[in-house]
Amino acid sequence: MIDAFASWMLQFGALSWLGTTPATILAMSLVAVAIFIFVALNALVLVYVERKVSAFMQVRLGPMRVGPMGTLQTVADALKLLLKEDIIPRFADPILFRVGPWIILLASFVAFAAVPFSPGWVPADMSIGLFYVVSISSVVVIGIVMSGWASNNKWSLYGAMRSAAQIVSYEIPVGLSLLAAVAVVGTLNLQEIIAAQAGVGNLFHWIPIPFPNWYIFHSPFLFLAGCIYLIAATAEVNRTPFDIPESESELVAGFMTEYSGIRWALFFLSEYANAAVVALLTAIVFLGGWQSPFADLAGARFGMISLTVLALIWTIFVKYKVKRLSIYPIGTILALTVIAWLFPAFAIWLATPGLVWIAIKGGVVIFLLMWFRWTFPRLRVDQLMYLSWKVLLPIALINLAGVAVWMWLTGAISLVG
Protein backbone atom coordinates (compact mmCIF):
# COMPACT_ATOMS: atom_id res chain seq x y z
CA MET A 1 0.00 0.00 0.00
CA ILE A 2 2.88 2.36 0.84
CA ASP A 3 4.62 1.69 -2.46
CA ALA A 4 1.42 2.10 -4.43
CA PHE A 5 0.70 5.36 -2.63
CA ALA A 6 4.24 6.64 -3.29
CA SER A 7 4.16 5.84 -7.00
CA TRP A 8 0.71 7.43 -7.22
CA MET A 9 2.14 10.60 -5.68
CA LEU A 10 5.07 10.59 -8.11
CA GLN A 11 2.65 10.74 -11.05
CA PHE A 12 1.80 14.35 -10.23
CA GLY A 13 3.92 17.08 -11.78
CA ALA A 14 4.28 19.00 -8.54
CA LEU A 15 5.57 15.95 -6.70
CA SER A 16 7.62 14.28 -9.41
CA TRP A 17 10.85 16.04 -8.31
CA LEU A 18 10.72 13.75 -5.25
CA GLY A 19 12.88 10.67 -5.52
CA THR A 20 11.43 7.24 -4.85
CA THR A 21 12.80 7.06 -1.31
CA PRO A 22 11.54 10.49 -0.13
CA ALA A 23 8.18 9.79 -1.72
CA THR A 24 8.01 6.49 0.14
CA ILE A 25 8.90 8.21 3.40
CA LEU A 26 6.27 10.87 2.73
CA ALA A 27 3.69 8.18 1.99
CA MET A 28 4.60 6.37 5.21
CA SER A 29 4.18 9.57 7.22
CA LEU A 30 0.85 10.36 5.62
CA VAL A 31 -0.44 6.85 6.28
CA ALA A 32 0.79 7.05 9.87
CA VAL A 33 -0.97 10.38 10.34
CA ALA A 34 -4.13 8.92 8.86
CA ILE A 35 -3.97 5.98 11.24
CA PHE A 36 -3.34 8.30 14.16
CA ILE A 37 -6.38 10.35 13.22
CA PHE A 38 -8.31 7.12 13.00
CA VAL A 39 -7.12 6.11 16.48
CA ALA A 40 -8.07 9.48 17.96
CA LEU A 41 -11.49 9.59 16.32
CA ASN A 42 -12.00 5.95 17.26
CA ALA A 43 -11.47 6.78 20.92
CA LEU A 44 -13.72 9.83 20.63
CA VAL A 45 -16.56 7.85 19.11
CA LEU A 46 -16.13 4.72 21.21
CA VAL A 47 -16.19 6.68 24.48
CA TYR A 48 -19.52 8.16 23.48
CA VAL A 49 -20.88 4.81 22.31
CA GLU A 50 -19.65 3.09 25.43
CA ARG A 51 -21.31 5.66 27.66
CA LYS A 52 -24.56 5.31 25.75
CA VAL A 53 -24.43 1.50 25.76
CA SER A 54 -23.66 1.39 29.47
CA ALA A 55 -26.43 3.87 30.15
CA PHE A 56 -29.02 1.88 28.23
CA MET A 57 -27.94 -1.34 29.91
CA GLN A 58 -28.23 0.31 33.31
CA VAL A 59 -31.58 1.94 32.47
CA ARG A 60 -30.23 5.44 32.14
CA LEU A 61 -29.98 7.79 29.21
CA GLY A 62 -26.30 8.69 29.41
CA PRO A 63 -24.98 12.02 28.16
CA MET A 64 -27.89 14.08 26.87
CA ARG A 65 -26.90 17.72 27.31
CA VAL A 66 -23.97 18.60 25.05
CA GLY A 67 -25.10 18.52 21.46
CA PRO A 68 -27.99 16.48 20.08
CA MET A 69 -28.34 13.34 22.22
CA GLY A 70 -25.06 14.30 23.91
CA THR A 71 -22.95 13.57 20.84
CA LEU A 72 -20.52 16.39 21.56
CA GLN A 73 -19.95 15.26 25.15
CA THR A 74 -16.68 13.46 24.37
CA VAL A 75 -15.41 16.47 22.42
CA ALA A 76 -16.03 18.61 25.47
CA ASP A 77 -14.33 16.02 27.68
CA ALA A 78 -11.32 15.86 25.40
CA LEU A 79 -10.98 19.64 25.43
CA LYS A 80 -11.22 19.61 29.20
CA LEU A 81 -8.47 16.98 29.41
CA LEU A 82 -6.22 19.02 27.12
CA LEU A 83 -6.66 22.12 29.27
CA LYS A 84 -6.05 20.38 32.57
CA GLU A 85 -2.92 20.90 34.63
CA ASP A 86 -0.23 18.31 34.01
CA ILE A 87 0.68 17.15 37.49
CA ILE A 88 3.80 15.09 38.13
CA PRO A 89 4.25 13.90 41.72
CA ARG A 90 7.39 15.19 43.44
CA PHE A 91 8.76 11.75 44.25
CA ALA A 92 7.87 10.17 40.92
CA ASP A 93 10.61 9.13 38.54
CA PRO A 94 10.56 12.14 36.19
CA ILE A 95 11.69 10.38 33.01
CA LEU A 96 9.85 7.06 33.25
CA PHE A 97 6.70 8.84 34.38
CA ARG A 98 6.71 10.87 31.17
CA VAL A 99 7.77 8.03 28.88
CA GLY A 100 5.32 5.38 30.13
CA PRO A 101 2.09 6.65 28.52
CA TRP A 102 3.82 7.20 25.20
CA ILE A 103 5.10 3.62 25.11
CA ILE A 104 1.61 2.32 25.82
CA LEU A 105 0.09 4.50 23.12
CA LEU A 106 2.87 3.63 20.67
CA ALA A 107 2.44 -0.09 21.20
CA SER A 108 -1.27 0.01 20.56
CA PHE A 109 -0.86 2.46 17.68
CA VAL A 110 1.85 0.52 15.84
CA ALA A 111 -0.31 -2.61 15.89
CA PHE A 112 -2.51 -0.97 13.25
CA ALA A 113 0.38 -1.15 10.77
CA ALA A 114 -0.45 -4.75 9.83
CA VAL A 115 -4.24 -4.49 9.91
CA PRO A 116 -5.83 -4.89 6.46
CA PHE A 117 -8.72 -2.48 6.18
CA SER A 118 -9.73 -3.37 2.64
CA PRO A 119 -8.37 -5.33 -0.36
CA GLY A 120 -4.93 -3.80 -0.90
CA TRP A 121 -5.40 -1.37 1.94
CA VAL A 122 -2.90 -2.53 4.49
CA PRO A 123 -0.15 -0.17 5.66
CA ALA A 124 2.47 -2.94 5.81
CA ASP A 125 1.59 -6.17 4.05
CA MET A 126 4.03 -8.40 5.90
CA SER A 127 4.13 -12.18 5.81
CA ILE A 128 4.07 -12.43 9.61
CA GLY A 129 1.26 -9.92 10.13
CA LEU A 130 -0.67 -11.90 12.74
CA PHE A 131 2.48 -12.66 14.73
CA TYR A 132 3.46 -9.00 14.51
CA VAL A 133 0.14 -7.70 15.84
CA VAL A 134 0.06 -10.17 18.73
CA SER A 135 3.63 -9.52 19.76
CA ILE A 136 3.59 -5.74 19.40
CA SER A 137 0.39 -5.57 21.47
CA SER A 138 2.19 -7.12 24.42
CA VAL A 139 4.75 -4.30 24.47
CA VAL A 140 1.97 -2.41 26.25
CA VAL A 141 2.89 -4.24 29.43
CA ILE A 142 6.29 -2.52 29.50
CA GLY A 143 4.64 0.88 29.43
CA ILE A 144 2.17 -0.15 32.13
CA VAL A 145 4.88 -1.44 34.45
CA MET A 146 6.93 1.65 33.70
CA SER A 147 4.20 4.11 34.60
CA GLY A 148 3.15 2.05 37.61
CA TRP A 149 6.67 1.92 38.96
CA ALA A 150 7.49 5.54 38.16
CA SER A 151 4.39 6.85 39.91
CA ASN A 152 5.92 5.88 43.27
CA ASN A 153 2.51 4.94 44.56
CA LYS A 154 1.46 1.65 46.05
CA TRP A 155 -1.77 1.44 44.06
CA SER A 156 0.02 2.17 40.82
CA LEU A 157 2.58 -0.50 41.54
CA TYR A 158 -0.06 -3.06 42.45
CA GLY A 159 -1.93 -2.27 39.27
CA ALA A 160 1.19 -2.54 37.15
CA MET A 161 2.20 -5.87 38.71
CA ARG A 162 -1.26 -7.30 38.25
CA SER A 163 -1.30 -6.10 34.69
CA ALA A 164 2.05 -7.70 33.96
CA ALA A 165 0.93 -11.02 35.41
CA GLN A 166 -2.36 -10.86 33.55
CA ILE A 167 -0.98 -9.96 30.14
CA VAL A 168 1.77 -12.56 30.36
CA SER A 169 -0.76 -15.23 31.35
CA TYR A 170 -3.32 -14.41 28.71
CA GLU A 171 -0.79 -14.23 25.90
CA ILE A 172 -0.80 -18.03 25.84
CA PRO A 173 -4.54 -18.69 25.25
CA VAL A 174 -4.51 -15.83 22.71
CA GLY A 175 -1.62 -17.41 20.86
CA LEU A 176 -3.06 -20.92 20.97
CA SER A 177 -6.50 -19.86 19.77
CA LEU A 178 -5.04 -17.85 16.90
CA LEU A 179 -2.77 -20.79 16.14
CA ALA A 180 -5.85 -22.94 15.53
CA ALA A 181 -6.92 -20.60 12.73
CA VAL A 182 -3.37 -20.39 11.42
CA ALA A 183 -3.20 -24.19 11.33
CA VAL A 184 -6.20 -24.20 9.01
CA VAL A 185 -5.05 -21.47 6.65
CA GLY A 186 -1.34 -22.19 6.78
CA THR A 187 -0.10 -18.59 6.70
CA LEU A 188 0.45 -15.68 9.06
CA ASN A 189 -0.27 -13.04 6.42
CA LEU A 190 -3.52 -11.33 7.41
CA GLN A 191 -4.54 -10.60 3.82
CA GLU A 192 -4.16 -14.26 2.90
CA ILE A 193 -6.08 -15.29 6.02
CA ILE A 194 -8.94 -13.06 4.88
CA ALA A 195 -8.73 -14.23 1.27
CA ALA A 196 -9.09 -17.83 2.44
CA GLN A 197 -12.46 -17.00 4.00
CA ALA A 198 -14.18 -15.84 0.82
CA GLY A 199 -17.51 -17.18 -0.38
CA VAL A 200 -20.32 -19.18 1.14
CA GLY A 201 -20.22 -22.85 2.08
CA ASN A 202 -21.71 -25.34 4.46
CA LEU A 203 -21.92 -24.70 8.15
CA PHE A 204 -19.16 -26.72 9.87
CA HIS A 205 -18.30 -28.31 6.48
CA TRP A 206 -21.01 -30.97 6.63
CA ILE A 207 -24.21 -29.39 7.88
CA PRO A 208 -26.01 -28.33 4.67
CA ILE A 209 -26.94 -24.83 5.72
CA PRO A 210 -25.33 -22.06 3.66
CA PHE A 211 -23.01 -20.04 5.85
CA PRO A 212 -20.10 -17.77 4.96
CA ASN A 213 -16.73 -19.49 4.85
CA TRP A 214 -15.64 -17.58 7.93
CA TYR A 215 -13.40 -19.50 10.28
CA ILE A 216 -15.86 -19.19 13.12
CA PHE A 217 -18.22 -21.35 11.00
CA HIS A 218 -15.42 -23.56 9.74
CA SER A 219 -15.57 -26.14 12.49
CA PRO A 220 -16.80 -26.40 16.06
CA PHE A 221 -13.18 -26.27 17.18
CA LEU A 222 -12.56 -22.97 15.46
CA PHE A 223 -15.81 -21.63 16.90
CA LEU A 224 -14.45 -22.53 20.32
CA ALA A 225 -11.11 -20.97 19.39
CA GLY A 226 -12.93 -17.77 18.48
CA CYS A 227 -14.66 -17.70 21.88
CA ILE A 228 -11.37 -18.35 23.67
CA TYR A 229 -9.67 -15.63 21.65
CA LEU A 230 -12.37 -13.12 22.50
CA ILE A 231 -12.19 -13.91 26.23
CA ALA A 232 -8.41 -13.93 26.39
CA ALA A 233 -8.08 -10.81 24.26
CA THR A 234 -10.54 -9.00 26.50
CA ALA A 235 -8.27 -9.89 29.37
CA GLU A 236 -5.20 -8.84 27.44
CA VAL A 237 -6.50 -5.34 26.81
CA ASN A 238 -7.63 -5.04 30.46
CA ARG A 239 -11.28 -4.55 29.77
CA THR A 240 -13.78 -4.87 32.51
CA PRO A 241 -14.45 -8.42 33.48
CA PHE A 242 -10.67 -8.61 33.66
CA ASP A 243 -9.80 -5.06 34.62
CA ILE A 244 -8.00 -5.87 37.85
CA PRO A 245 -5.01 -3.65 36.91
CA GLU A 246 -7.21 -0.58 37.28
CA SER A 247 -10.02 -1.95 39.44
CA GLU A 248 -11.59 1.20 40.82
CA SER A 249 -12.92 -0.36 43.98
CA GLU A 250 -9.60 -1.82 45.16
CA LEU A 251 -6.85 0.25 43.58
CA VAL A 252 -7.88 3.82 42.94
CA ALA A 253 -7.21 3.67 39.22
CA GLY A 254 -4.36 1.17 39.12
CA PHE A 255 -1.36 2.30 37.15
CA MET A 256 -3.05 5.54 36.09
CA THR A 257 -3.70 6.76 39.63
CA GLU A 258 -1.12 9.55 39.51
CA TYR A 259 -1.77 10.64 35.94
CA SER A 260 -3.88 13.59 34.94
CA GLY A 261 -4.66 15.74 31.96
CA ILE A 262 -3.09 14.90 28.63
CA ARG A 263 -1.09 11.91 29.89
CA TRP A 264 -4.22 10.34 31.27
CA ALA A 265 -5.90 11.03 27.92
CA LEU A 266 -3.11 9.02 26.28
CA PHE A 267 -4.03 6.03 28.45
CA PHE A 268 -7.60 6.42 27.39
CA LEU A 269 -6.65 6.67 23.73
CA SER A 270 -4.56 3.51 23.92
CA GLU A 271 -7.30 1.66 25.80
CA TYR A 272 -9.76 2.20 22.98
CA ALA A 273 -7.10 1.66 20.32
CA ASN A 274 -6.41 -1.70 21.95
CA ALA A 275 -10.09 -2.55 21.95
CA ALA A 276 -10.21 -1.64 18.27
CA VAL A 277 -7.18 -3.84 17.51
CA VAL A 278 -8.75 -6.78 19.31
CA ALA A 279 -12.05 -6.27 17.53
CA LEU A 280 -10.37 -5.93 14.14
CA LEU A 281 -8.21 -8.99 14.72
CA THR A 282 -11.26 -11.03 15.73
CA ALA A 283 -13.03 -9.82 12.61
CA ILE A 284 -10.03 -10.62 10.42
CA VAL A 285 -9.15 -14.05 11.74
CA PHE A 286 -12.56 -15.43 12.61
CA LEU A 287 -15.19 -13.31 10.84
CA GLY A 288 -13.73 -12.99 7.35
CA GLY A 289 -12.26 -9.49 7.60
CA TRP A 290 -13.39 -7.24 4.75
CA GLN A 291 -15.11 -10.11 2.92
CA SER A 292 -18.76 -9.42 2.30
CA PRO A 293 -20.90 -12.47 3.05
CA PHE A 294 -23.26 -11.44 0.24
CA ALA A 295 -20.66 -11.10 -2.49
CA ASP A 296 -22.11 -13.63 -4.97
CA LEU A 297 -25.44 -15.25 -5.75
CA ALA A 298 -25.10 -17.88 -3.05
CA GLY A 299 -24.14 -15.12 -0.65
CA ALA A 300 -27.17 -13.07 -1.58
CA ARG A 301 -29.37 -16.09 -1.02
CA PHE A 302 -27.69 -16.61 2.34
CA GLY A 303 -28.39 -12.99 3.21
CA MET A 304 -32.05 -13.26 2.36
CA ILE A 305 -32.41 -16.51 4.27
CA SER A 306 -30.75 -15.03 7.32
CA LEU A 307 -33.06 -12.02 7.11
CA THR A 308 -36.01 -14.40 6.96
CA VAL A 309 -34.78 -16.30 9.99
CA LEU A 310 -34.20 -13.04 11.86
CA ALA A 311 -37.72 -11.89 11.06
CA LEU A 312 -39.05 -15.25 12.23
CA ILE A 313 -37.11 -15.00 15.48
CA TRP A 314 -38.35 -11.43 15.91
CA THR A 315 -41.93 -12.55 15.36
CA ILE A 316 -41.78 -15.49 17.73
CA PHE A 317 -39.71 -14.13 20.57
CA VAL A 318 -40.34 -10.41 20.58
CA LYS A 319 -43.85 -9.98 19.28
CA TYR A 320 -45.31 -12.90 21.19
CA LYS A 321 -43.62 -11.74 24.35
CA VAL A 322 -45.32 -8.35 24.28
CA LYS A 323 -48.58 -9.93 23.06
CA ARG A 324 -48.84 -7.56 20.10
CA LEU A 325 -48.69 -10.07 17.27
CA SER A 326 -49.37 -8.20 14.06
CA ILE A 327 -49.72 -9.31 10.44
CA TYR A 328 -46.70 -7.31 9.27
CA PRO A 329 -43.88 -9.68 10.36
CA ILE A 330 -45.58 -12.60 8.66
CA GLY A 331 -45.96 -10.58 5.48
CA THR A 332 -42.33 -9.54 5.73
CA ILE A 333 -41.23 -13.13 6.08
CA LEU A 334 -43.25 -14.23 3.07
CA ALA A 335 -41.91 -11.38 0.96
CA LEU A 336 -38.34 -12.04 2.02
CA THR A 337 -38.64 -15.73 1.28
CA VAL A 338 -39.99 -15.04 -2.18
CA ILE A 339 -37.20 -12.55 -2.83
CA ALA A 340 -34.59 -14.96 -1.49
CA TRP A 341 -35.53 -17.79 -3.80
CA LEU A 342 -36.67 -15.92 -6.92
CA PHE A 343 -34.52 -12.82 -7.16
CA PRO A 344 -31.24 -13.39 -5.34
CA ALA A 345 -29.43 -10.98 -7.65
CA PHE A 346 -31.52 -8.23 -6.08
CA ALA A 347 -29.21 -8.27 -3.09
CA ILE A 348 -25.93 -8.21 -4.97
CA TRP A 349 -25.63 -4.51 -4.20
CA LEU A 350 -24.96 -5.57 -0.64
CA ALA A 351 -21.42 -6.48 -1.81
CA THR A 352 -20.24 -3.11 -0.53
CA PRO A 353 -16.60 -2.07 -0.10
CA GLY A 354 -14.41 -3.99 2.31
CA LEU A 355 -13.92 -0.99 4.58
CA VAL A 356 -17.62 -0.98 5.44
CA TRP A 357 -17.66 -4.69 6.13
CA ILE A 358 -14.64 -4.69 8.40
CA ALA A 359 -16.12 -1.68 10.21
CA ILE A 360 -19.41 -3.53 10.70
CA LYS A 361 -17.72 -6.69 11.95
CA GLY A 362 -15.33 -4.79 14.19
CA GLY A 363 -18.22 -2.75 15.50
CA VAL A 364 -20.16 -5.88 16.36
CA VAL A 365 -17.18 -7.28 18.27
CA ILE A 366 -16.66 -3.98 20.08
CA PHE A 367 -20.33 -3.95 21.02
CA LEU A 368 -19.85 -7.48 22.34
CA LEU A 369 -16.92 -6.26 24.45
CA MET A 370 -19.07 -3.44 25.81
CA TRP A 371 -21.85 -5.87 26.50
CA PHE A 372 -19.40 -8.01 28.50
CA ARG A 373 -18.11 -4.97 30.31
CA TRP A 374 -21.45 -3.71 31.52
CA THR A 375 -22.82 -7.13 32.43
CA PHE A 376 -20.11 -9.11 34.16
CA PRO A 377 -18.61 -8.54 37.59
CA ARG A 378 -14.88 -8.23 37.89
CA LEU A 379 -12.85 -11.37 38.55
CA ARG A 380 -10.65 -11.70 41.61
CA VAL A 381 -6.90 -11.99 41.01
CA ASP A 382 -6.80 -15.71 41.81
CA GLN A 383 -9.91 -16.35 39.71
CA LEU A 384 -8.24 -14.56 36.85
CA MET A 385 -5.19 -16.81 37.04
CA TYR A 386 -7.43 -19.87 37.46
CA LEU A 387 -9.35 -18.95 34.33
CA SER A 388 -6.22 -18.46 32.30
CA TRP A 389 -4.08 -21.39 33.38
CA LYS A 390 -6.63 -24.01 34.32
CA VAL A 391 -9.53 -23.37 31.95
CA LEU A 392 -8.54 -21.49 28.83
CA LEU A 393 -5.08 -22.97 28.38
CA PRO A 394 -6.09 -26.71 28.54
CA ILE A 395 -9.16 -26.11 26.41
CA ALA A 396 -7.13 -24.19 23.84
CA LEU A 397 -4.52 -26.97 23.71
CA ILE A 398 -7.11 -29.71 23.26
CA ASN A 399 -8.87 -27.48 20.78
CA LEU A 400 -5.70 -27.21 18.70
CA ALA A 401 -5.46 -30.97 18.53
CA GLY A 402 -9.15 -31.09 17.66
CA VAL A 403 -8.60 -28.73 14.74
CA ALA A 404 -5.93 -31.09 13.42
CA VAL A 405 -8.28 -34.05 13.73
CA TRP A 406 -11.04 -32.09 12.02
CA MET A 407 -8.78 -31.18 9.13
CA TRP A 408 -7.83 -34.84 8.75
CA LEU A 409 -11.51 -35.85 8.78
CA THR A 410 -12.49 -33.25 6.17
CA GLY A 411 -9.57 -34.22 3.97
CA ALA A 412 -7.70 -30.94 4.25
CA ILE A 413 -4.60 -32.82 5.40
CA SER A 414 -3.72 -36.47 5.16
CA LEU A 415 -1.52 -38.49 7.46
CA VAL A 416 0.27 -40.28 4.67
CA GLY A 417 0.90 -37.22 2.50
Add this chain to the structure above:
Amino acid sequence: MGYFKNIGDSITTLITGMKVTMGYFVRAKEHVTLQYPDEKWPNPERNIGVGELDTYNVIRSKLHVDIDDCIGCKKCERACPVNCITIDTLKTDKGEDIGTTKLGTQKRLLVTRFTIDMTECMYCDLCTFPCPEECIYMTPDYRFERGDNKEVQVTNVERWRDRNNLIYEYSTVPKTEVDRRLQIIADAEAVKAAALEKARVAAEASATATPKPAENREITPGSGEEQAHE
Protein backbone atom coordinates in the same frame (compact mmCIF):
# COMPACT_ATOMS: atom_id res chain seq x y z
CA MET B 1 -16.49 -33.43 37.43
CA GLY B 2 -16.72 -30.32 39.57
CA TYR B 3 -14.40 -28.67 37.07
CA PHE B 4 -16.74 -29.07 34.11
CA LYS B 5 -19.80 -28.26 36.21
CA ASN B 6 -18.06 -25.04 37.22
CA ILE B 7 -17.43 -24.11 33.60
CA GLY B 8 -21.00 -24.99 32.63
CA ASP B 9 -22.42 -22.96 35.50
CA SER B 10 -20.24 -20.02 34.54
CA ILE B 11 -21.43 -20.07 30.94
CA THR B 12 -25.12 -20.39 31.82
CA THR B 13 -25.01 -17.66 34.45
CA LEU B 14 -23.08 -15.34 32.16
CA ILE B 15 -25.64 -15.87 29.40
CA THR B 16 -28.43 -15.17 31.89
CA GLY B 17 -26.78 -11.90 32.86
CA MET B 18 -26.24 -10.93 29.25
CA LYS B 19 -29.91 -11.59 28.53
CA VAL B 20 -30.87 -9.22 31.34
CA THR B 21 -28.67 -6.37 30.15
CA MET B 22 -29.68 -6.87 26.52
CA GLY B 23 -33.32 -6.80 27.59
CA TYR B 24 -32.74 -3.40 29.11
CA PHE B 25 -30.57 -2.25 26.21
CA VAL B 26 -33.10 -2.85 23.46
CA ARG B 27 -35.87 -0.99 25.21
CA ALA B 28 -34.11 1.45 27.47
CA LYS B 29 -36.60 4.20 26.76
CA GLU B 30 -39.38 2.17 28.38
CA HIS B 31 -37.46 1.78 31.61
CA VAL B 32 -35.63 5.05 32.23
CA THR B 33 -36.80 7.22 35.07
CA LEU B 34 -38.35 10.64 34.69
CA GLN B 35 -35.80 13.18 33.45
CA TYR B 36 -36.58 15.37 36.43
CA PRO B 37 -35.60 18.95 35.60
CA ASP B 38 -37.02 18.57 32.10
CA GLU B 39 -40.16 16.65 32.93
CA LYS B 40 -42.19 16.56 36.10
CA TRP B 41 -44.99 14.40 37.35
CA PRO B 42 -48.23 16.29 37.73
CA ASN B 43 -49.23 17.11 41.27
CA PRO B 44 -50.98 14.08 42.66
CA GLU B 45 -54.61 14.47 43.62
CA ARG B 46 -56.19 12.19 46.13
CA ASN B 47 -58.73 12.18 48.88
CA ILE B 48 -57.06 12.57 52.24
CA GLY B 49 -60.11 11.17 53.94
CA VAL B 50 -61.47 14.31 55.62
CA GLY B 51 -64.55 16.18 54.48
CA GLU B 52 -65.90 16.42 50.99
CA LEU B 53 -64.06 15.11 47.99
CA ASP B 54 -64.06 18.35 46.04
CA THR B 55 -62.77 20.51 48.86
CA TYR B 56 -60.19 18.21 50.38
CA ASN B 57 -59.06 16.43 47.30
CA VAL B 58 -55.42 17.46 47.55
CA ILE B 59 -52.44 16.28 49.49
CA ARG B 60 -51.45 18.67 52.23
CA SER B 61 -47.86 19.13 51.32
CA LYS B 62 -46.71 22.67 51.84
CA LEU B 63 -48.07 25.54 53.83
CA HIS B 64 -48.42 28.78 51.94
CA VAL B 65 -49.30 32.33 52.92
CA ASP B 66 -50.63 35.06 50.68
CA ILE B 67 -48.62 37.66 52.54
CA ASP B 68 -50.44 40.56 50.85
CA ASP B 69 -53.61 39.51 52.65
CA CYS B 70 -52.05 38.90 56.06
CA ILE B 71 -53.07 41.34 58.76
CA GLY B 72 -50.60 40.02 61.32
CA CYS B 73 -53.18 38.80 63.81
CA LYS B 74 -50.97 35.85 64.83
CA LYS B 75 -53.94 33.51 65.18
CA CYS B 76 -52.22 30.88 63.09
CA GLU B 77 -49.08 31.17 65.20
CA ARG B 78 -51.09 30.49 68.33
CA ALA B 79 -53.00 27.66 66.67
CA CYS B 80 -49.89 25.80 65.54
CA PRO B 81 -49.31 22.79 67.83
CA VAL B 82 -45.64 22.55 66.96
CA ASN B 83 -44.77 26.24 66.79
CA CYS B 84 -43.53 26.15 63.27
CA ILE B 85 -44.96 29.58 62.40
CA THR B 86 -43.19 32.69 63.66
CA ILE B 87 -44.64 36.15 63.09
CA ASP B 88 -43.20 39.55 63.99
CA THR B 89 -45.20 42.70 63.44
CA LEU B 90 -44.69 46.43 63.76
CA LYS B 91 -47.32 49.06 64.30
CA THR B 92 -47.80 51.42 61.43
CA ASP B 93 -48.05 55.13 61.85
CA LYS B 94 -51.35 56.85 62.38
CA GLY B 95 -53.01 57.49 59.07
CA GLU B 96 -50.51 55.38 57.10
CA ASP B 97 -52.18 53.22 54.46
CA ILE B 98 -50.43 49.88 53.79
CA GLY B 99 -53.28 48.48 51.78
CA THR B 100 -56.28 46.28 52.25
CA THR B 101 -56.71 42.54 52.06
CA LYS B 102 -58.73 40.72 49.46
CA LEU B 103 -61.64 40.63 51.90
CA GLY B 104 -61.49 44.41 52.25
CA THR B 105 -59.95 44.64 55.71
CA GLN B 106 -57.62 47.60 56.30
CA LYS B 107 -54.17 46.33 57.31
CA ARG B 108 -52.90 47.94 60.50
CA LEU B 109 -49.75 45.97 61.25
CA LEU B 110 -46.65 45.62 59.17
CA VAL B 111 -45.66 41.91 59.06
CA THR B 112 -41.88 42.14 59.22
CA ARG B 113 -41.36 38.44 59.62
CA PHE B 114 -43.51 35.47 58.68
CA THR B 115 -41.47 32.27 58.67
CA ILE B 116 -42.85 28.78 58.33
CA ASP B 117 -40.49 25.98 59.25
CA MET B 118 -41.53 23.08 57.07
CA THR B 119 -39.20 20.73 58.95
CA GLU B 120 -41.45 21.19 61.97
CA CYS B 121 -44.80 21.35 60.23
CA MET B 122 -46.91 18.23 60.72
CA TYR B 123 -49.47 19.09 58.02
CA CYS B 124 -52.37 19.15 60.51
CA ASP B 125 -54.08 22.06 58.71
CA LEU B 126 -55.12 23.59 62.07
CA CYS B 127 -53.65 27.01 61.25
CA THR B 128 -55.82 27.54 58.20
CA PHE B 129 -59.16 27.67 60.04
CA PRO B 130 -58.52 30.53 62.51
CA CYS B 131 -57.25 32.85 59.77
CA PRO B 132 -59.79 35.67 59.41
CA GLU B 133 -58.48 36.62 55.97
CA GLU B 134 -58.21 33.04 54.60
CA CYS B 135 -54.69 33.75 53.51
CA ILE B 136 -52.84 30.76 54.97
CA TYR B 137 -53.55 27.42 53.37
CA MET B 138 -52.06 24.07 52.42
CA THR B 139 -50.88 23.62 48.84
CA PRO B 140 -50.33 20.31 47.06
CA ASP B 141 -46.72 21.19 46.17
CA TYR B 142 -44.80 18.15 47.30
CA ARG B 143 -41.52 19.05 45.63
CA PHE B 144 -40.40 21.81 48.01
CA GLU B 145 -38.05 23.20 45.42
CA ARG B 146 -36.70 26.69 45.79
CA GLY B 147 -35.61 28.73 42.87
CA ASP B 148 -34.14 31.49 44.99
CA ASN B 149 -31.30 31.63 47.45
CA LYS B 150 -32.97 34.16 49.69
CA GLU B 151 -31.21 34.58 52.98
CA VAL B 152 -33.71 33.98 55.76
CA GLN B 153 -33.29 36.01 58.96
CA VAL B 154 -33.53 33.29 61.58
CA THR B 155 -31.76 32.49 64.81
CA ASN B 156 -28.79 30.19 64.97
CA VAL B 157 -30.86 27.39 66.44
CA GLU B 158 -33.32 27.63 63.60
CA ARG B 159 -30.49 27.84 61.10
CA TRP B 160 -29.04 24.62 62.48
CA ARG B 161 -32.41 22.98 62.13
CA ASP B 162 -32.79 24.39 58.65
CA ARG B 163 -30.06 22.34 57.01
CA ASN B 164 -32.37 21.54 54.13
CA ASN B 165 -33.42 25.14 53.52
CA LEU B 166 -36.95 24.39 54.59
CA ILE B 167 -37.65 27.54 56.57
CA TYR B 168 -39.76 29.70 54.31
CA GLU B 169 -39.86 33.45 54.73
CA TYR B 170 -43.03 35.06 53.43
CA SER B 171 -42.60 38.63 54.60
CA THR B 172 -41.82 41.03 51.79
CA VAL B 173 -40.90 44.01 53.95
CA PRO B 174 -37.28 44.86 53.17
CA LYS B 175 -34.79 44.81 56.00
CA THR B 176 -33.90 48.47 55.52
CA GLU B 177 -37.53 49.45 56.03
CA VAL B 178 -37.73 47.38 59.20
CA ASP B 179 -34.49 48.91 60.46
CA ARG B 180 -35.78 52.43 59.72
CA ARG B 181 -38.97 51.89 61.65
CA LEU B 182 -37.14 50.25 64.53
CA GLN B 183 -34.72 53.16 64.58
CA ILE B 184 -37.61 55.64 64.77
CA ILE B 185 -39.14 53.69 67.65
CA ALA B 186 -35.79 53.49 69.39
CA ASP B 187 -35.33 57.24 68.92
CA ALA B 188 -38.76 57.87 70.39
CA GLU B 189 -37.92 55.59 73.29
CA ALA B 190 -34.66 57.45 73.80
CA VAL B 191 -36.43 60.82 73.79
CA LYS B 192 -39.01 59.46 76.23
CA ALA B 193 -36.33 58.05 78.46
CA ALA B 194 -34.39 61.32 78.30
CA ALA B 195 -37.54 63.21 79.26
CA LEU B 196 -38.21 60.86 82.12
CA GLU B 197 -34.61 61.16 83.24
CA LYS B 198 -34.86 64.93 83.10
CA ALA B 199 -38.10 64.82 85.06
CA ARG B 200 -36.49 62.54 87.63
CA VAL B 201 -33.52 64.90 87.98
CA ALA B 202 -35.90 67.83 88.26
CA ALA B 203 -37.92 65.97 90.88
CA GLU B 204 -34.77 65.27 92.85
CA ALA B 205 -33.84 68.92 92.54
CA SER B 206 -37.31 69.99 93.62
CA ALA B 207 -37.04 67.78 96.66
CA THR B 208 -34.17 69.96 97.86
CA ALA B 209 -35.35 73.28 96.39
CA THR B 210 -38.77 74.73 95.69
CA PRO B 211 -40.72 72.63 93.07
CA LYS B 212 -41.62 74.38 89.82
CA PRO B 213 -44.67 72.70 88.27
CA ALA B 214 -44.62 74.94 85.16
CA GLU B 215 -41.32 73.41 83.93
CA ASN B 216 -42.64 69.89 84.34
CA ARG B 217 -45.57 70.61 82.07
CA GLU B 218 -43.35 71.85 79.26
CA ILE B 219 -41.54 68.54 78.92
CA THR B 220 -44.20 65.93 78.27
CA PRO B 221 -43.77 62.45 76.79
CA GLY B 222 -46.32 63.38 74.12
CA SER B 223 -43.93 65.75 72.39
CA GLY B 224 -41.47 62.88 71.90
CA GLU B 225 -44.11 60.73 70.24
CA GLU B 226 -45.05 63.48 67.83
CA GLN B 227 -41.44 63.75 66.71
CA ALA B 228 -41.37 60.02 66.06
CA HIS B 229 -44.42 60.22 63.85
CA GLU B 230 -42.81 62.56 61.40
